[in-house]
Amino acid sequence: MKINFLLITLYCFSFKGIAQVDPIRQNPIPQDSVANTQILTTVVxxxxxxxxxxxxxxxxKITESVLQNFTPIDLVDAINQTSGVYIQSGAINTNRITIRGVGSRTLFGTNKIRAYFNGIPITSGAGETNIDSYDTNSLSTIEIVKGPKATQYGSNIGGTILLSTKEANKDGLDVSTTFSAGSYGLFKNTTSASYKEKxxxxxxxxxHLKLDGYRDNSKYNRNSILTYTEFNLSSKFKLGALIQHYDNSAEIPSSLSQTSFNEDPTQAAFTWGQARGYEDNNxxxxxxxxxxxxxxxxxNTTSVFYTYLDHYEPRPFNILDEITNGYGARTIFAKEYKFKERQAILSFGGEWYQDRYQWQTIDNLYQENNGNGSLEGALLSDNKELRSQFNLFGTTTVxxxxxxxxxxxxxxxKTQYEYIDLFNLGAANKSADRDFDPIFAPNLSISYTASNDIVFFGNVSRGFNYPSIEETLTPDGTINPDIGPEKGWNYEVGGDLLFFKNTLRLKSSFYLLSIDDLVVAERVGDDQFIGRNAGKTNHRGVEMSLQYVNNIAPRLSLNTYINADFNAHKFIDFVDESANFSGNDLTxxxxxxxxxxVSIAHETGFNTGVSYRYIGSQPITDANTLYSDAYQLLFAKAGYKKEVFSGLVITISAGINNVLNTKYASSILINASAFGGNQPRYFYPGNPRNYFSSVGVNYNF
Known part of the structure; x- marks a missing residue:
């Protein structure tokens, strides 16, 4: 029924998208950058x-050149320079992305945002997004939309992240390979080829990425392959094909208590080390x-897509074995029209996504395995979930x-879940469905161009996040029919200004994000959580970005920037069974x-730069009785790029992460509980000073 409805939508509506050009503050500022953000183009x-x-x-927007300024391991450092966006990274495979504070209560991953890769959703039906599978050397841009402003991408409260792969941009065949090596057994190679003709x-x-890791039980190994092809079938039709596959194995050291963190941050959590916990993904x-x-x-642009994930994860408390098959379709019609003799753009479309999630938990007998790590025992649970989402969206710009x-x-x-308990068939069966009411999320943005150098803007938008089916389950495995989606309103005003012949750019935003029915996970056991709608939060803050780009000598260019955000995120109404946390800082x-x-580049190919990051203290518990320490990190990198002869370019670079050798927690596990008389394990240690170097060769035939 939903597929038929999507096809009807495909043929019955005709609308056209808008191609906006948002200048990228990390790159040299184009002379007409502000003007371009407001122009409605005629050929879209x-x-x-x-x-x-x-x-x-x-x-x-984070461009390829910005990604190359940081470590080749992952995307975390490059994204973390963006104001309003913060990634806590317990390991390469354990990242929690928050945008303006949304997503901070997710314990072991990222949700409450939606992500796409070349227009294809990569967020699961449970709302989870993983970024460690994407190779920094294969991406061209990362666009981040803060808040529920991207109507055509789901209106998630936190926002949207759009990743785009590199494409062939030169006629003929282009081949390149890059090798990187560094501290803690780092070895990485990316080899690519592109071809373009009429x-x-x-x-x-x-x-390929391999890393031994700074901590015990933290080895990481990943292999990936990516192919993106576009065919011009005719002057009117173009067909694109995308295939990405990766497999990785990542050991899990988990979090440490305050005492263990202070005494020896290289150690793994005791039980995780004993079980040799890890995850394996295809x-x-x-x-x-x-x-x-x-x-x-x-x-019109229409996509059909399929995703597959086979995940196996031995933990001390059990072994998780899960398979997810996802599939769907997305269509956008776009049309240019006139509104009072002025140019306007109208777009309309739909997206349908469904995944089938099958998972089992198995008893882990690692304590009986003579020190050899995890060992499968008896089956503990066997479940199947069907998770379906359908979005209709329309936008007009006039x-x-x-x-x-x-x-x-x-x-x-419109979202619905179907949960089937395959382990307790019969009288004890706890299978159930959740069919949520439709949610309407409007969006209104306005911009005023005072001059070619001065633009002011504002936004009012509504967003939502659904609880995962696991959050709707009680500890005994039955569906809680009372838990519902989070809903929030985003209010934002800001400006985008250019000074001194477009060499200096100032961008600032003031926002208030008010969220009702906040879904929180209360931990009641080693691997048991109760999800519930706990109350209301207000996310208030100011973000500022200042960038200066200019030639400081005839052949020497300077690029410097400062990005800062200050917030006052608060629980407005948050009462649990034992305490009232209303008025406390958001955890x-x-x-x-x-x-x-600051970075300096010379026309001869030499470049060097340093970057600095300050992270303030943050509350670890809802009661605000414990805060993490503030910390600061310094990064440095230098490189040289030279065309040896026609068509052959060699690139050499080297860098240092955490130059000051700061001891810090790169991720915090909020509200961690203590079991068996042990201290709560709040802290994921960050890497101390470490080094990397890269050599790349590119040849255009």
Whole structure:
């Protein structure tokens, strides 16, 4: 029924997307950067939504050149320089992304945001997003939309992250390979090839990453392959194909108590070390995208996709064995039209996603395995879940006057879960369904261009996050029919200003994000949590980005920036069974975060730069009786790029992470409980000073 409805939508509506150009503060500022963010272009395809949000007001973009300024291991350091965005990283495979404080209460991963790769959703039906599977050397851009402003991408309260792969940008065959090595057994290789001719564009890459790790039981090994191809079937039709597959094995050292963290941060948590806990993943993402230019003013982009994840994770308390099969379709129609003789853009579409999640827990007999780690015992549970989401969305952007533009949108979401208990068939069966009411999420943005150098903007939008089916289960495995989705309103005003002949850019935002029915996980056992709607939070803050780019000598350029955010995220109404936390600071988010950096590049190919990050203290418990220590990190990198002869380019670089050798917790496990007389394990130790170097060769035939 839902597939038929999506196909009806595909053929009955005709709308066109808007191609916005949001200048990237980390790169040299283009002369017309602010003006470009407000211009409605005359030739726009719906395909622009595949790799860009298209929202009216500025977003944050991280480009390939910025990714290359940081460690080649993962995306964490590059993303963490963005104001309002904070990633806590317990390990390469354990990341918690928060945007303006949303997602801070997730214990072991990322949810409450939605992520896409080349327009294909990579967030599971449970709302979980993993970024460790994406190779930094294969990405061209990362766009971050803060808050529920991206109507066409689900209106999640936290926001949206859009990852885009590299493409062939030169005619002919281009081949490159990069080798990196560094501290703690780091070895990485990415080899890629791209080919482009009149009607064909193809990019493929293979990546390998190996790391022994700073801590005990923290080895990581990943192999991945990515292929993205576009065919011009005719002057009106283009077909794109995306396939990514990776497999990885990652040991899990887990968190430490305060005493263990102070005495020996290299150790793994005792039980995790004894069980030799780890996770093993095999994941595949495949998609086909057809872009149709129906007429000069009408286009459509439709994608069908499939995802597969086989996850196996021995933990001290049990062994988790799960398989997820996901599939769906996404379509966007786009049309240009006139509104009071002014140019306007209207887009409309739908997205349907469903996954089948099968999981078992198995008794872990590691204590009986003579020190050889985890050993499977008896089956403890056997479950199947069907998780389905359907979104309808529409957005229009119109010019009301010479300097005023308005964007209005609406997202309608329908979500349902079906839970089947295969272990307790019969009288004890706890199978159940959850069919949530539709949620309507409107969005209104406005921008005023005072001059080519000064733009002001504002936004009011509504977002939502559904609880996962696990959060709707009680400890005895029955469905809690009372727990519902979080809902929130986002209010934001800001400005984007250029000074001194566009060499200095200042961007600032003031926001209030009010969330009702906050879903919290209360820990009641070693691996037991109760999810419930606990109350209301207010997320208030200011974000500022200042960048200066100029030539300081005839052949020497300078790029420096400061990004800062200050917040006052609070529980407004939060009462649990034992205490009233209303008025307390939101757990797991620093009140202050600042990053700054400076880089210098010479026309001969030499470049060098340093960056600095300050993370303020953050509450570890809802009672605010315990706070983490503030810390600061310094990074440095230098490189050289040279065209040896026509078509052959060699790149050499080296860098240092944590130059000051700061001892800090890179991730905090909030509200950790103590079991068996042991201290709560709150802290994931960050890496001390470490080094890396890279050598790359690129040849264009």
């Amino acid at each position: 395809l719906s395909a622009s939504y595949q790799k860009a949000s298209g929202v009216l007001i500025p977003t944050e 009607d064909l564009s193809a990019y493929t890459s293979y990546g 994941e595949t993402l495949a998609g086909l995208t057809l872009t149709s230019e129906v007429s000069q003013n009408l286009s 010019s009301l006057a010479e300097n005023w533009k308005v964007e209005a949108g609406l997202n309608i979401n 797991g988010i620093p009140k202050k975060k600042m990053t700054t950096g």
